[in-house]
Amino acid sequence: xxxxxxxxxxxxxxxxxxxxxxxxxxxxxxxxxxxxxxxxxxxxxxxxxxxxxxxxxxxxxxxxxxxxxxxxxxxxxxxxxxxxxxxxxxxxxxxxxxxxxxxxxxxxxxxxxxxxxxxxxxxxxxxxxxxxxxxxxxxxxxxxxxxxxxxxxxxxxxxxxxxxxxxxxxxxxxxxxxxxxxxxxxxxxxxxxxxxxxxxxxxxxxxxxxxxxxxxxxxxxxxxxxxxxxxxxxxxxxxxxxxxxxxxxxxxxxxxxxxxxx
Numbered sequence: 001x002x003x004x005x006x007x008x009x010x011x012x013x014x015x016x017x018x019x020x021x022x023x024x025x026x027x028x029x030x031x032x033x034x035x036x037x038x039x040x041x042x043x044x045x046x047x048x049x050x051x052x053x054x055x056x057x058x059x060x061x062x063x064x065x066x067x068x069x070x071x072x073x074x075x076x077x078x079x080x081x082x083x084x085x086x087x088x089x090x091x092x093x094x095x096x097x098x099x100x101x102x103x104x105x106x107x108x109x110x111x112x113x114x115x116x117x118x119x120x121x122x123x124x125x126x127x128x129x130x131x132x133x134x135x136x137x138x139x140x141x142x143x144x145x146x147x148x149x150x151x152x153x154x155x156x157x158x159x160x161x162x163x164x165x166x167x168x169x170x171x172x173x174x175x176x177x178x179x180x181x182x183x184x185x186x187x188x189x190x191x192x193x194x195x196x197x198x199x200x201x202x203x204x205x206x207x208x209x210x211x212x213x214x215x216x217x218x219x220x221x222x223x224x225x226x227x228x229x230x231x232x233x234x235x236x237x238x239x240x241x242x243x244x245x246x247x248x249x250x251x252x253x254x255x256x257x258x259x260x261x262x
Contacts, residue, residue: 097201188256
């Protein structure tokens with residue numbers, strides 16, 4: 001039996017590991033051809049190879065999401081590989097722990113450029129291709145529970161993820177007439193390399209003393225009793241790429257085990 005995404009061409013950025021890798025594997029498992037895009041070419045290749053070893057279709061691609069030309073090339077490569085672009089997951093992102101009063105202009109620009117500008121450019125270039133194709137499409141952005149509540153010492157990260165929510169809503173309004181849907185996923189605390197860096201950052205500023213202490217502190221507030229795993233986000237990714245979410249746009253879905261209730 002064909003998968004729910006059979007014949008689709010999909011891009012996932014930040015797909016070399018963590019949430020992005022699990023999304024890419026799940027999408028490919030439903031029949032999509034997946035471009036595994038990441039700033040680290042080796043990681044992109046690893047994920048793509050794992051997908052192909054499981055019988056799926058995947059193409060690795062190195063991209064810095066902050067770079068317009070790189071995004072254009074990424075979309076063009078996906079179209080060549082799969083015959084078109086049906087969905088994009090703007091998932092690449094970074095986090096940084098800084099006490100509010102210590103955030104510098106450089107810190108702000110770095111986080112905003114990846115998490116905000118990278119999503120803007122990814123949305124624009126995907127939408128241009130989808131409009132040209134004339135058959136609609138799905139744009140999915142990875143926001144965060146920090147896009148619903150501001151957290152200290154993650155103020156600039158929180159601001160960037162609030163920005164992702166705003167871009168999602170604005171894109172939904174801009175592109176609806178073309179049949180392009182824009183939605184966002186808001187993960188909670190997910191056991192990934194990013195959270196290892198966040199945990200380390202909490203220790204460096206003296207907010208925690210032990211490895212995983214920050215992760216466990218946030219995770220214990222989840223109503224479902226644990227922190228998230230990357231594969232917890234896979235099902236909703238497939239849903240948002242598929243026709244099952246065809247009448248849904250401008251929404252942000254919290255997939256956090258019940259940390260934030262919205």
